[in-house]
Amino acid sequence: NSLRPLRPHFLALRSSCLSTSMDPPRVPNLIGGSFVDSQSSSHIDVINPATQEVVSKVPLTTNEEFKAAVSAAKQAFPLWRNTPITTRQRVMLKFQELIRKNMDKLAMSITTEQGKTLKDSHGDIFRGLEVVEHACGMATLQMGEYVPNVSNGVDTYSIREPLGVCAGICPFNFPAMIPLWMFPVAVTCGNTYILKPSEKDPGASVILAELAMEAGLPDGVLNIVHGTNDTVNAICDDEDIRAVSFVGSNTAGMHIYARAAAKGKRIQSNMGAKNHGLVLPDANIDATLNALLAAAFGAAGQRCMALSTVVFVGDAKSWEDKLVERAKALKVTCGSEPDADLGPVISKQAKERICRLIQSGVEDGAKLLLDGRNIVVPGYEKGNFIGPTILSGVTPDMECYKEEIFGPVLVCMEASSFDEAISIINKNKYGNGAAVFTSSGAAARKFQMEIEAGQIGINVPIPVPLPFFSFTGNKASFAGDLNFYGKAGVDFFTQIKTVTQQWKDIPTSVSLAMPTSQK
Numbered sequence: 001n002s003l004r005p006l007r008p009h010f011l012a013l014r015s016s017c018l019s020t021s022m023d024p025p026r027v028p029n030l031i032g033g034s035f036v037d038s039q040s041s042s043h044i045d046v047i048n049p050a051t052q053e054v055v056s057k058v059p060l061t062t063n064e065e066f067k068a069a070v071s072a073a074k075q076a077f078p079l080w081r082n083t084p085i086t087t088r089q090r091v092m093l094k095f096q097e098l099i100r101k102n103m104d105k106l107a108m109s110i111t112t113e114q115g116k117t118l119k120d121s122h123g124d125i126f127r128g129l130e131v132v133e134h135a136c137g138m139a140t141l142q143m144g145e146y147v148p149n150v151s152n153g154v155d156t157y158s159i160r161e162p163l164g165v166c167a168g169i170c171p172f173n174f175p176a177m178i179p180l181w182m183f184p185v186a187v188t189c190g191n192t193y194i195l196k197p198s199e200k201d202p203g204a205s206v207i208l209a210e211l212a213m214e215a216g217l218p219d220g221v222l223n224i225v226h227g228t229n230d231t232v233n234a235i236c237d238d239e240d241i242r243a244v245s246f247v248g249s250n251t252a253g254m255h256i257y258a259r260a261a262a263k264g265k266r267i268q269s270n271m272g273a274k275n276h277g278l279v280l281p282d283a284n285i286d287a288t289l290n291a292l293l294a295a296a297f298g299a300a301g302q303r304c305m306a307l308s309t310v311v312f313v314g315d316a317k318s319w320e321d322k323l324v325e326r327a328k329a330l331k332v333t334c335g336s337e338p339d340a341d342l343g344p345v346i347s348k349q350a351k352e353r354i355c356r357l358i359q360s361g362v363e364d365g366a367k368l369l370l371d372g373r374n375i376v377v378p379g380y381e382k383g384n385f386i387g388p389t390i391l392s393g394v395t396p397d398m399e400c401y402k403e404e405i406f407g408p409v410l411v412c413m414e415a416s417s418f419d420e421a422i423s424i425i426n427k428n429k430y431g432n433g434a435a436v437f438t439s440s441g442a443a444a445r446k447f448q449m450e451i452e453a454g455q456i457g458i459n460v461p462i463p464v465p466l467p468f469f470s471f472t473g474n475k476a477s478f479a480g481d482l483n484f485y486g487k488a489g490v491d492f493f494t495q496i497k498t499v500t501q502q503w504k505d506i507p508t509s510v511s512l513a514m515p516t517s518q519k
């Protein structure tokens with residue numbers, strides 16, 4: 001029941017926000033090079049968050065299918081790891097070209113399933129594409145080290161070898177970028193892969209896999225299994241999977257970290273965030289307000305690097321009014337509408353949760369400067385829309401501050417000094433990112449030195465690093481040792497083998513003492 005020839009570029013035909021449908025297609029698994037319909041009778045509807053249209057049905061993969069995927073990855077490993085690295089790089093070179101050619105199709109799939117604006121979907125793909133481009137230079141990134149003559153006639157060198165079968169578990173908010181943080185680095189290092197896309201928006205992963213195969217990735221090197229908790233637990237428990245990459249919430253991330261570690265796996269787990277923008281009164285007002293608006297409300301606040309909290313120091317608090325005025329001007333509508341600034345949030349449940357957290361802020365004494373809860377979007381009345389929302393006078397004890405809201409809600413706090421603002425940020429349990437807005441180099445340097453967060457922005461909101469660096473995280477935002485992409489990403493997907501060789505005349509005497517380099 002191979003679907004591979006029948007479904008070129010999955011969901012390509014359902015390319016409009018308002019497409020009226022025949023039966024929604026079932027999302028195929030990818031096992032051993034074939035796109036196959038799951039035998040499972042259980043599935044989850046993938047719903048367009050702007051219209052509530054059922055876009056597709058994603059199966060809860062059976063255990064047999066999961067085992068078949070791991071077995072295919074295991075079988076493909078020996079040949080793939082011995083494939084010249086130059087060949088593996090060339091697959092990535094072709095892959096990046098195909099992603100570029102199919103950018104619009106991918107973007108429409110993301111906007112239809114996830115809701116973000118088309119322009120933002122292009123950004124989602126492009127930030128992943130950059131990781132693919134970086135993987136094209138893997139031979140240099142994966143180089144080992146060599147020290148000649150560590151002892152007389154003895155040389156030592158280390159090589160970075162792939163691990164075997166690796167797996168990735170994805171969140172809903174970046175349907176292209178996050179799968180592309182994972183499998184391109186893994187497979188170009190010589191591993192084989194099992195990808196578990198988010199059940200909320202699996203379409204982009206399937207298209208990317210089709211393109212990767214078209215680029216020359218051999219059968220079994222990349223496999224896709226869909227599902228939720230059971231599939232994730234099967235990944236954590238499987239004896240043949242050596243490493244797990246996770247991006248998503250803390251509840252799932254810490255569960256996966258503990259369960260997979262108990263089976264001896266290597267894990268990188270990127271989790272939740274509460275990113276702060278610290279605004280000093282000497283900052284450029286216009287640039288800062290525009291940065292705050294974009295970083296708080298872009299993607300309807302559903303970015304792990306969204307600036308969801310702003311701490312105004314001293315007189316900067318008076319900028320709140322201007323912020324509210326500019327936020328009111330943002331256009332909320334279906335992401336495929338050309339003038340959309342922000343689209344819907346992912347689900348009805350997410351909308352309810354966000355509205356509840358806004359209400360908790362009001363009940364705890366915060367001032368609701370802008371309330372987006374009752375927005376009605378003409379033509380998309382059923383969509384999960386929330387307009388930009390701003391809460392002011394928020395304090396660290398409020399639930400709306402302690403919890404990650406993950407919606408278009410900006411909470412505003414005040415501090416009387418720079419030190420007090422830094423202390424507020426460092427006391428927060430999360431440490432994903434933080435940005436300072438200032439015209440003082442000394443203040444910026446102090447911020448960079450003292451803030452406990454993985455990504456620091458200096459007059460830059462959402463400072464997601466390019467792939468020659470790594471995406472990191474601090475405190476509750478990350479568990480593991482080796483971060484995503486960059487040098488750390490290559491280290492994550494490889495293990496070191498150290499070789500010591502001796503090429504000299506055979507010694508004539510025997511010594512049972514521990515060999516040292518002294519002679």
Ligand code: NAD
Pocket residue numbers: 169170171172173174196197198199227228229230232233247248249250251252253255270271272273303304404406432471473477
């Ligand atoms: P989520 O944790 O609900 O889902 C992520 C993945 O985990 C999905 O594939 C899902 O099927 C699986 N999953 C969910 N609950 C599970 C459970 N109990 N047991 C096993 N598997 C489970 O996250 P989400 O809502 O899709 O994504 C939003 C979250 O991701 C936010 O917290 C956001 O901050 C975070 N995020 C972090 C980063 C980062 O780099 N730090 C990047 C993007 C998103």
